[in-house]
Amino acid sequence: MLDPKLIRNNPDAVRKGLKNRKADASLVDRFLAIDEEWRELTLEIEEMKARRNKVSDQIGILKRKKEKADNQIEEMKELSSRVKELDEEYAKLEEKLKDLSLEMPNIPHVSVPVGFDSRDNIEVRSFGEKKKFGFKARSHDEIGKKLGILDFEAAAKISGSRFVVYRGLGAALERALISFMLDQHTKENGYAEVLPPVLVNPKSMLGTGQLPKFEEEMFHLKDDGFYLIPTAEVPVTNLHREEVLKVDRLPIKYVCYSPCFRREAGSYGKDVKGIIRQHQFNKVELVKFAEPGRSYDELEKLTKDAESILQKLELPYRVVELCSGDLGFSSAKTYDLEVWFPSENQYREISSCSNFESFQARRAGIKYKADPKAKPDFLHTLNGSGLAVGRTFAAILENYQLKNGSIKVPRVLRPYLGGIEQI
RNA sequence: GGAGGGAUGGCCGAGCGGUUGAUGGCACCUGUCUUGAAAACAGGCAUGCGCGCAAGCGUAUCGGGGGUUCGAAUCCUCCUCCCUCCGCCA
Numbered sequence A: 001m002l003d004p005k006l007i008r009n010n011p012d013a014v015r016k017g018l019k020n021r022k023a024d025a026s027l028v029d030r031f032l033a034i035d036e037e038w039r040e041l042t043l044e045i046e047e048m049k050a051r052r053n054k055v056s057d058q059i060g061i062l063k064r065k066k067e068k069a070d071n072q073i074e075e076m077k078e079l080s081s082r083v084k085e086l087d088e089e090y091a092k093l094e095e096k097l098k099d100l101s102l103e104m105p106n107i108p109h110v111s112v113p114v115g116f117d118s119r120d121n122i123e124v125r126s127f128g129e130k131k132k133f134g135f136k137a138r139s140h141d142e143i144g145k146k147l148g149i150l151d152f153e154a155a156a157k158i159s160g161s162r163f164v165v166y167r168g169l170g171a172a173l174e175r176a177l178i179s180f181m182l183d184q185h186t187k188e189n190g191y192a193e194v195l196p197p198v199l200v201n202p203k204s205m206l207g208t209g210q211l212p213k214f215e216e217e218m219f220h221l222k223d224d225g226f227y228l229i230p231t232a233e234v235p236v237t238n239l240h241r242e243e244v245l246k247v248d249r250l251p252i253k254y255v256c257y258s259p260c261f262r263r264e265a266g267s268y269g270k271d272v273k274g275i276i277r278q279h280q281f282n283k284v285e286l287v288k289f290a291e292p293g294r295s296y297d298e299l300e301k302l303t304k305d306a307e308s309i310l311q312k313l314e315l316p317y318r319v320v321e322l323c324s325g326d327l328g329f330s331s332a333k334t335y336d337l338e339v340w341f342p343s344e345n346q347y348r349e350i351s352s353c354s355n356f357e358s359f360q361a362r363r364a365g366i367k368y369k370a371d372p373k374a375k376p377d378f379l380h381t382l383n384g385s386g387l388a389v390g391r392t393f394a395a396i397l398e399n400y401q402l403k404n405g406s407i408k409v410p411r412v413l414r415p416y417l418g419g420i421e422q423i
Numbered sequence B: 001g002g003a004g005g006g007a008u009g010g011c012c013g014a015g016c017g018g019u020u021g022a023u024g025g026c027a028c029c030u031g032u033c034u035u036g037a038a039a040a041c042a043g044g045c046a047u048g049c050g051c052g053c054a055a056g057c058g059u060a061u062c063g064g065g066g067g068u069u070c071g072a073a074u075c076c077u078c079c080u081c082c083c084u085c086c087g088c089c090a
Helices: A004-009 A011-020 A026-064 A070-103 A140-147 A152-158 A169-188 A202-208 A233-240 A292-312 A359-364 A389-399 A411-417
Strands: A122-127 A192-194 A226-228 A243-246 A252-261 A280-290 A317-321 A333-341 A346-355 A366-369 A380-388
Touching: A004 A011, A004 A026, A011 A026, A026 A070, A122 A292, A140 A169, A140 A389, A169 A192, A169 A252, A169 A280, A169 A292, A169 A380, A169 A389, A169 A411, A202 A226, A202 A233, A202 A359, A233 A252, A233 A280, A233 A359, A233 A380, A280 A292, A280 A389, A292 A317, A292 A333, A292 A346, A292 A380, A317 A346, A333 A380, A333 A389, A346 A389, A359 A366, A359 A380, A380 A389
Parallel strands: A192 A252, A243 A366
Antiparallel strands: A122 A317, A252 A280, A280 A380, A317 A333, A333 A346, A346 A380
């Protein structure tokens, strides 16, 4: 949610921001029209309520003196019924304003390059050598099937498409990756580990921006009202919903492993092979709550924390800054980490690190106090994958494959796999 | 699933249907005292929204919605959440 005052006082900047991210800039004008109507009505209605409160006090005073207040009561009857009518109109306007506010995406930070789609993203830096194989690099799903560690047929039988069963050392490798990532982030990078529910209520989904716009992208348990989380960002950010945090607690840094669930509606035919795009996948997520003045520093650090995993795994990757047109709904600025996939001869997203500024905080009511006397103000939230585990698994299979079809275990993972060096 | 109890400000906790945005305590802030601190004492201390250059004014908020009433933190009702007991159960 954007600051309504920003829309009122600086509509051109908001329009421009929306346009740059390919959103409907007329949202601003619809908002302003209703906002003005709403403010006029506010004035009128509050005047009437002021009168009502005054007369009500008079009645109280008269009653206590055991005097008659028939005239006042008569006026109150009339006033109250008129207030009630106006209140209904007022509630409708407020509802409309709220709906519009919730549908408006965040606007890009000034530093974000203006562009149309992913082709306009900018490579910021890269790491590692793209390995040359003396043979044709096989795809991760081919390797996984051959080694018997990825079983798509079994998954299709028990669930359907876009699911996978990890078997044997595959299951162990996935588990090793999760443990390694959590250890790195808790012990080296200073994050506190949490393990929250993966079923959340609609309010949580609204708080981080998945609802109301992206309902169809999530699994929904209609009988109970729960949603399956598409990312741990949801429960972890909502950990502090409706709270005012003391500034000396900031930045708060959480790391969270969770399974993630996505319907992937509208991505038919896209990434159907392998485990790149699944309905259920594992992810280790980093979430930060930061002071507004420091959030962009925190974004840089968070991105580097996510990168530390790829570096330790010695996987070649690059960091890409998303252009305005490629930005996600809630984000003001995003860096994607893209890991190298030899079989495809291309980089693929494995982490997305974003600063949401106060967009989510406003929706979720997360504030901080700059000092004990200060008024509470919205803080900034950030998050990034650290990393998508399934995609890391796939990247390891591809980058660590050997000619004979087996794979070398990355050095840092060996302690997590009983010291074995090959799968 | 069944039976009962509860939800009030950052926290604890009081609150006859009418000067209650709400007593009191803790925490916090300012001052006095002190070399400094503690203690003691005095004062201050909720948030959102609208209007206003501002001082400020108005309005709303006692888990959420609806109702009764001239008037609701207080009465009724539905919902949510928490607690206790029973049942079931990883």
